Amino acid sequence: xxxxxxxxxxxxxxxxxxxxxxxxxxxxxxxxxxxxxxxxxxxxxxxxxxxxxxxxxxxxxxxxxxxxxxxxxxxxxxxxxxxxxxxxxxxxxxxxxxxxxxxxxxxxxxxxxxxxxxxxxxxxxxxxxxxxxxxxxxxxxxxxxxxxxxxxxxxxxxxxxxxxxxxxxxxxxxxxxxxxxxxxxxxxxxx
Numbered sequence: 122x123x124x125x126x127x128x129x130x131x132x133x134x135x136x137x138x139x140x141x142x143x144x145x146x147x148x149x150x151x152x153x154x155x156x157x158x159x160x161x162x163x164x165x166x167x168x169x170x171x172x173x174x175x176x177x178x179x180x181x182x183x184x185x186x187x188x189x190x191x192x193x194x195x196x197x198x199x200x201x202x203x204x205x206x207x208x209x210x211x212x213x214x215x216x217x218x219x220x221x222x223x224x225x226x227x228x229x230x231x232x233x234x235x236x237x238x239x240x241x242x243x244x245x246x247x248x249x250x251x252x253x254x255x256x257x258x259x260x261x262x263x264x265x266x267x268x269x270x271x272x273x274x275x276x277x278x279x280x281x282x283x284x285x286x287x288x289x290x291x292x293x294x295x296x297x298x299x300x301x302x303x304x305x306x307x308x309x310x311x312x
Contacts, residue, residue, distance in 0.1 A: 142236035145303035163305040176207040184280035
């Protein structure tokens with residue numbers, strides 16, 4: 122097994138998983154995931170990930186509308202609740218994965234432990250992004266609440282943080298699915 126440098130596998134720079142982490146997907150490729158008989162846990166996992174992708178796209182759309190000349194108060198009214206929901210759900214999902222699912226998966230399929238470790242490191246990187254999103258969202262909310270003259274700057278900063286976090290999050294979701302969905306389906310994972 123080749124051992125790519127950890128930096129090459131960092132969430133911010135990788136473009137996919139090394140072949141060594143995809144051996145289960147070879148036995149259960151993505152094009153089969155929509156077939157009848159998908160494990161309920163795997164189906165739920167994909168549903169949750171679809172929800173996160175939808176949240177990200179919704180926030181991107183709200184920021185895009187505002188940048189195209191939309192009203193800053195409308196942005197605040199819609200984006201802050203969307204951001205809060207996104208942060209809560211993603212943080213909770215990662216806590217359950219890292220605390221419960223991933224340790225069990227390491228036991229079921231020891232050979233994939235390196236991939237599970239990578240996903241855990243992704244969670245740490247994403248947590249940093251979530252913290253930055255929270256702080257930027259709070260700064261925007263406080264600026265709007267105080268009618269501060271820098272409210273547009275705060276909105277722009279939040280939009281930039283949302284933009285910057287999108288690609289790594291989407292990369293993580295795809296890579297996690299490539300490891301987890303075949304593992305659940307082929308190894309009979311029970312939570």
